[in-house]
């Protein structure tokens with residue numbers, strides 16, 4: 586059988602940052618790629634795949650995508666979680682890639698065809714202070730971005746979330762976690778001033794986004810959302826840790842600022858209450874951490890029932906393989922909202938050649954069969970894994986906080 590899986594290999598490479606890629610090859614020679622990168626815990630997923638999943642793949646039919654998903658999810662017994670769901674996602678996307686190549690169709694066509702020409706994206710602008718952040722937003726607007734996320738430093742805080750350093754923006758920059766400090770009152774004071782300045786400098790039309798990154802309590806998040814209403818944000822992201830999904834009711838009670846959540850989720854169960862009670866406006870769980878295209882289709886359809894739109898996570902620790910698969914999904918999904926897009930390094934783009942292209946603030950996939958992304962294995966081998974972990978945050982009294 587042409588579709589019989591005859592090989593599956595896990596490729597760990599570090600072209601500027603670590604990526605874990607699964608390559609599944611069928612008897613016909615057609616192969617597919619899946620991203621399995623979990624920032625700061627890459628080797629856990631590489632092992633989950635290599636030691637526990639790959640032995641189960643050999644000999645199976647690559648065309649049985651749904652059955653493979655059910656087998657890997659139920660067969661794991663211990664159900665979901667970021668490591669399991671990233672591993673399942675890598676297999677799932679590789680199988681969709683193979684199906685597209687065998688059918689001679691781009692994955693968006695397999696899902697049901699185009700619902701739009703390009704996917705609206707937002708870039709990451711930041712600065713150490715408000716003026717620098719506003720200049721950065723201006724540069725993104727000049728580059729044609731229609732939507733920009735803005736983050737700025739917090740007076741007295743050394744490494745506030747989302748502020749680049751000289752090397753650019755890659756949060757997992759040390760072998761063991763960098764310790765950063767956090768101060769909520771000063772943050773709550775500076776953010777409304779940032780957006781007041783951005784509206785004054787750049788006008789009412791550009792879509793502005795902000796990422797709180799899980800650092801506020803529900804009532805503090807409600808305060809910030811309310812204080813930002815005059816500046817009409819496209820969304821306020823991860824306003825408060827979302828394990829307790831009901832906590833978003835407090836934010837909703839006080840503000841009409843649109844809310845986004847979900848990049849740290851890995852299944853529909855993490856966001857079911859949020860979505861069915863319309864406690865969020867955008868769901869960010871993306872393909873690499875959310876169990877692949879097969880699970881995200883279910884999540885997006887559930888979200889559509891409650892007028893919640895997709896807003897996929899798309900930071901540099903998601904490889905071009907995820908960006909490619911996500912863009913095919915973005916091109917098809919009816920309840921599309923926006924796609925996060927950060928430029929990968931040139932080294933990364935060389936290891937993962939792809940056909941998606943940025944034009945006038947939107948990312949466009951090509952019509953290459955499959956997901957339109959490849960991997961240069963020889964080049965990938967030149968970049969060995971480099972142990973890195975994400976920073977942590979503590980309050981000034983030393984209490985552990987959320988980074």
Ligand SMILES: O=NC(=O)[C@@H](O)[C@H](O)[C@H](O)CO
Pocket residue numbers: 624756796798848898899900901902925975
């Ligand atoms: O909205 N984007 C984000 O919050 C990212 O920048 C995350 O901090 C990183 O992907 C973590 O690896």
Ligand SMILES: [Co+2]
Pocket residue numbers: 796798822823848
């Ligand atoms: Co975020």
